[in-house]
Amino acid sequence: MWIAPIVVLIPLLCGLSNASPDLGLDISIDYVTQNNPNVLSSANMVGSATSDLQGAIGGYQVSRLNGSTSLIASGEALVSLVGNITLNVNDVLRNISIVASNRQNAPSCMFGSMNATIDRAFVAIDQAGALITLIKTSTSSQNSGALTSWMQMIQTAMTDISTYLDTLYKEVAAVMAAGTLSASTVSANIKPATLFNLAGSISVVTTAEKGLTTTVRSIRSAFEQASNVLNSYSNDMTNALNSVNNTQRDYYNQVVSRINSYQGKVSWEAGWGVNDIVNTVSRVNPFMQDSVTRTTALQLNSSISTTNIAIQTNANIWSTSLQTQMTLLYTGAEAFVQNNIKALVPVFDSSLFKLAATMSVGGTYASNCQSRYGGAIANLENNMRDQLQRCFNDYANTGYTDSFISEYNMVIREQTRTIANRINFCLNLGSTSSNSVIKAGIAKCLSETVIMNDALMKDVSIQTKLVVAMVNLESLATVQRVEACGAIMNHGLVAKATSLDTLLASCQTTNQ
Numbered sequence: 272m273w274i275a276p277i278v279v280l281i282p283l284l285c286g287l288s289n290a291s292p293d294l295g296l297d298i299s300i301d302y303v304t305q306n307n308p309n310v311l312s313s314a315n316m317v318g319s320a321t322s323d324l325q326g327a328i329g330g331y332q333v334s335r336l337n338g339s340t341s342l343i344a345s346g347e348a349l350v351s352l353v354g355n356i357t358l359n360v361n362d363v364l365r366n367i368s369i370v371a372s373n374r375q376n377a378p379s380c381m382f383g384s385m386n387a388t389i390d391r392a393f394v395a396i397d398q399a400g401a402l403i404t405l406i407k408t409s410t411s412s413q414n415s416g417a418l419t420s421w422m423q424m425i426q427t428a429m430t431d432i433s434t435y436l437d438t439l440y441k442e443v444a445a446v447m448a449a450g451t452l453s454a455s456t457v458s459a460n461i462k463p464a465t466l467f468n469l470a471g472s473i474s475v476v477t478t479a480e481k482g483l484t485t486t487v488r489s490i491r492s493a494f495e496q497a498s499n500v501l502n503s504y505s506n507d508m509t510n511a512l513n514s515v516n517n518t519q520r521d522y523y524n525q526v527v528s529r530i531n532s533y534q535g536k537v538s539w540e541a542g543w544g545v546n547d548i549v550n551t552v553s554r555v556n557p558f559m560q561d562s563v564t565r566t567t568a569l570q571l572n573s574s575i576s577t578t579n580i581a582i583q584t585n586a587n588i589w590s591t592s593l594q595t596q597m598t599l600l601y602t603g604a605e606a607f608v609q610n611n612i613k614a615l616v617p618v619f620d621s622s623l624f625k626l627a628a629t630m631s632v633g634g635t636y637a638s639n640c641q642s643r644y645g646g647a648i649a650n651l652e653n654n655m656r657d658q659l660q661r662c663f664n665d666y667a668n669t670g671y672t673d674s675f676i677s678e679y680n681m682v683i684r685e686q687t688r689t690i691a692n693r694i695n696f697c698l699n700l701g702s703t704s705s706n707s708v709i710k711a712g713i714a715k716c717l718s719e720t721v722i723m724n725d726a727l728m729k730d731v732s733i734q735t736k737l738v739v740a741m742v743n744l745e746s747l748a749t750v751q752r753v754e755a756c757g758a759i760m761n762h763g764l765v766a767k768a769t770s771l772d773t774l775l776a777s778c779q780t781t782n783q
């Protein structure tokens with residue numbers, strides 16, 4: 272698209288020179304620093320053209336938000352384009368301004384030092400096409416069309432400038448070759464047309480830059496508008512996700528404290544049960560000494576130890592299973608919630624990125640569509656947050672397991688009381704000084720108690736397994752309830768996001 276011309280400035284030795292005002296010659300020349308048009312005043316427009324363009328881009332921070340990949344590339348390209356014009360292209364005009372009026376060096380040196388500047392300007396102009404292509408991906412065709420025209424104007428005018436400079440330098444060299452410097456050698460060798468044309472081409476460049484300033488302003492403002500939209504929604508999304516995680520953390524704490532409280536209750540209950548039974552041992556002691564009751568009393572003594580160990584063991588099994596199960600319940604619910612989020616976020620993002628893209632291309636209806644549907648995207652994020660919270664609180668309430676704890680504690684309480692009562696019942700039948708018939712009855716009663724203890728402990732063990740199984744089932748049911756709740760929420764939100772996409776698309780084309 273852009274073709275750099277070859278600029279031929281005849282190389283001349285840099286010698287000592289007379290301090291000269293115009294084109295390095297010690298003479299005033301028409302249309303260089305005086306009359307209208309003149310090269311100097313045209314070239315001096317570079318100051319305001321540069322500051323206008325810099326003003327249009329100054330302070331523009333290209334924000335690096337998710338979903339703005341092409342917006343980032345386009346924003347950076349816009350900054351580069353302006354930078355290359357205000358620096359590389361405009362350096363040529365600055366050079367011309369100095370050559371037109373300064374007297375620091377011999378003309379050969381002054382013109383010679385412009386060669387590299389012109390080369391850099393054309394490298395920049397060559398690259399402008401690629402930069403405009405990048406900007407195009409995020410801006411309206413109107414804006415990219417305007418960019419292209421301004422750049423074409425600049426390129427054509429710069430080509431002309433380099434041609435006229437070349438001619439001018441040859442004319443200056445001819446003046447110097449003529450020997451005496453005078454108004455007549457100047458008018459014989461330097462054609463006013465060269466200077467008119469040079470001044471005119473310079474004006475085309477600065478005029479195009481003024482036009483470019485307006486286009487750059489409008490592109491920048493659309494890019495910023497899009498970034499603001501993305502930024503505000505990405506903040507909302509971050510807040511929604513953090514809030515879901517806080518709920519999750521609260522839920523985790525709830526589970527942990529529930530586990531601690533359940534474990535405390537069970538160990539308290541088992542402790543009291545064991546205590547009740549142990550308290551009977553001192554009363555059993557005398558019967559262990561008596562010849563009639565000795566055998567069964569000793570059996571009971573050892574049955575009491577076995578029973579107490581069994582109660583503690585079962586309570587521990589229950590406690591451990593409870594901990595494992597409730598932790599699994601938490602991780603199951605957490606995994607489901609996080610999976611939901613993973614599925615939903617890209618759906619919301621896609622609506623959001625479409626909206627941001629609309630804002631950046633600055634379509635006619637962009638701001639209407641933003642005000643109509645922008646809030647709906649924020650609502651989707653907030654709905655996700657609220658509904659996931661509800662799924663946790665309503666369907667994963669660990670309070671549902673409370674009844675299993677009470678039941679289990681009741682089993683322990685009943686069984687241990689039965690044992691203690693039964694032992695006391697046997698011992699209340701008489702004492703070691705009772706007659707042998709009564710003592711035989713006590714002995715029999717104690718041996719039946721031993722059998723009963725075994726039976727009760729088998730029952731406790733079965734009850735423990737049952738309650739553990741019930742907690743397992745309840746945990747599973749809890750996770751399934753959270754899953755079902757999440758799935759319903761998910762479908763609802765995806766459907767809303769999809770219909771929002773449709774509405775947004777139609778808004779973008781029809782403003783409806």
Ligand SMILES: *[C@@H]1O[C@H](CO)[C@@H](O)[C@H](O)[C@H]1NC(C)=O
Nearest residue numbers: 277278279280281282383386
């Ligand atoms: C100016 O640039 C051209 C093309 O790059 C080159 O041929 C010429 O020698 C250069 N002249 C000076 C004075 O450096």
Ligand SMILES: *[C@@H]1O[C@H](CO)[C@@H](O)[C@H](O)[C@H]1NC(C)=O
Nearest residue numbers: 336337338504505506508509
């Ligand atoms: C951007 O996306 C990545 C990956 O999807 C995510 O980890 C990150 O949190 C997002 N950043 C913001 C600010 O949304």
Ligand SMILES: *[C@@H]1O[C@H](CO)[C@@H](O)[C@H](O)[C@H]1NC(C)=O
Nearest residue numbers: 350351352353354355358398
């Ligand atoms: C000129 O554009 C190039 C990319 O084509 C970029 O890397 C460079 O930074 C720009 N120069 C300025 C001064 O902005």
Ligand SMILES: *[C@@H]1O[C@H](CO)[C@@H](O)[C@H](O)[C@H]1NC(C)=O
Nearest residue numbers: 362366369370381384385388
């Ligand atoms: C032309 O501009 C370049 C880059 O700013 C500078 O190094 C050089 O001295 C300038 N030459 C003249 C004659 O102003």
Ligand SMILES: *[C@@H]1O[C@H](CO)[C@@H](O)[C@H](O)[C@H]1NC(C)=O
Nearest residue numbers: 509512513515516519605609
């Ligand atoms: C939320 O918690 C999950 C783990 O449950 C973690 O992977 C994710 O990074 C957290 N998200 C935020 C936004 O903190």
Ligand SMILES: *[C@@H]1O[C@H](CO)[C@@H](O)[C@H](O)[C@H]1NC(C)=O
Nearest residue numbers: 556559569572573575576577
């Ligand atoms: C009764 O049982 C306890 C605990 O097993 C034991 O330490 C104690 O020696 C037993 N008493 C007798 C008299 O065997």
